[in-house]
Amino acid sequence: MTTKSKLYRKEAYWGYLFIAPPVIGFLVFALFPAVYSIYGSFTDWDGLGQMSFIGLDNFKEIFQDELFHKAMYNTVFMMLAIPVGIVLALLLALGLNRRIPGTTAFRAIYYIPVISSIAAISIMWNLAYNGDFGLVNQFLDLFGIKGPNWLQNVHTVKPAIMIMMVWKGLGYTMLLYLAALQSVPKDYYEAAELDGANAFSRFRHITWPMVKPVTFFVVVTNIIGGSQLFIEINIMTSTGGPEYSSASVVFYVWQKAFGNLQMGYASAMSVILGLFIFIVTLVQFKLDRSSEVNE
């Protein structure tokens, strides 16, 4: 008995030792800053020593801050690229799931933008969107279309960034869909074909329900990622675009915190962002549960 509990204690000791680093890391570098952000959001923290409690003043100001509204609107607007990317990725995955030569090569090519440095990619697209000699307008010129100066134009700067987002993320989503499609049992389709189901109804009743978990995963991770859009904006429109029309929430937080040293105000905005992501994740869990119950 004593030897057993001794062994057990030894096991627990090593267990705690092994998990100690990530737990300490979590407490020091995630939980503590997160709590401190919340605390800071109720102060006029300027990063230089001043930090007095001002209640909800930051949040009141944020709700009247036109630039924040713009940044919020821009961020949500640009997230409309998410459904476009999902549809394209699913179509591509459906194509690649057939017996077609070069599948492996296609998969790799579509995946290259995903692994590419986002800074380098942003620099490249920045030039590609140049109104006079950029790749995009040169291409459109082949069809006799005169393209705008994409990033300098209030109406085209957001679509331009969205096109780039779709281009960059397509391979990743496609890969996830492809993996899901390959796990659908072949006899489902054979049975449906015997029943005389056409291609569309096979898609609707077999494929779509089978890839639903992936769609769900992609939607949630894309919303979380999209709400943190920053690098593209910082490199391609370093001032936040014409009339601040491409600035994202994180871009604005970054400007306020490290440009204006309004740490309290920026913290308040980052808390709102964190809350948003928390809610999205929570909804994911809820929906995930309910879909499991249904099945």
Added chain:
Amino acid sequence: MALRRKWANTIIFAILLVGAAFMIAPLLWMFTTSVKDRMDVFALPPVWIPNPMHFEKYKEIWDKGPLLSGIKNSAIVAVTVTVVGTLTSSLAAFAFAKLRFPGKNAVFLLLISSLMIPYPSIMIPQFMMFSKMGWVDTLLPLIIPGLFGNVVMIFFLRQYLASVPNALIEAAKIDGSSYLGIYARIVFPLIQPAVAAQLILWFMTIWNDYLAPIIYLNSPEKQTLQLVIANYNATYAIQTDYPLIMAASVIALLPMLIVFVAFQKQIIESVAISGVKG
């Protein structure tokens, strides 16, 4: 029926080919621009493939800014973090998957919950914390947090370890192996493929990181590669030296491209798993 399928496949192949062209064309254009003569960039009609190609820019970029130190800094951060962080992460995954101690699952859930905290929501206090320690404009704020492990990696390795029979570990315990010995001799060799894939993915994330470096690093010679090329972009765009900018960006892209080509199978497989499991 067979004929129809053949036609459909041909059309789909053509569509996939066009799609692939759209994916790859901007990158090719990036490269051809980097070997253009400076004036050829503006030429009308556009010069698609410059003749002759000018590779001078690939020499020039090294003197025009701290590109070399950028590569060095990025390598220091990525290698240190992934090597040490993989060790801590895999040890923790081993404990979470195979050792028995009270509170294990609660702690694991707590760690997983940290995935919900977006970096922008913690970056301000983190910055103030590191600035108090005098670490601003050093690589330490980019390195130190990663040494404590990576929750995503812990999650996947724990998952992977679930398929390793407990009997294997029990037998080693009876043989009197220490827990570190069990990890080193039994667990690590078994999870090695998963570790390798996760390590590569993590390495890529760190290599391509931008937001944390831009907050902490000010001096040009302290900056990571991604910041260096962003500064090339800002500086040399005014002089319209686009071939130079593109050459520097190609250099920034190349290492991960090589890693991808070399480990394509592992990368694609482990990413595909993440979606199915997620």
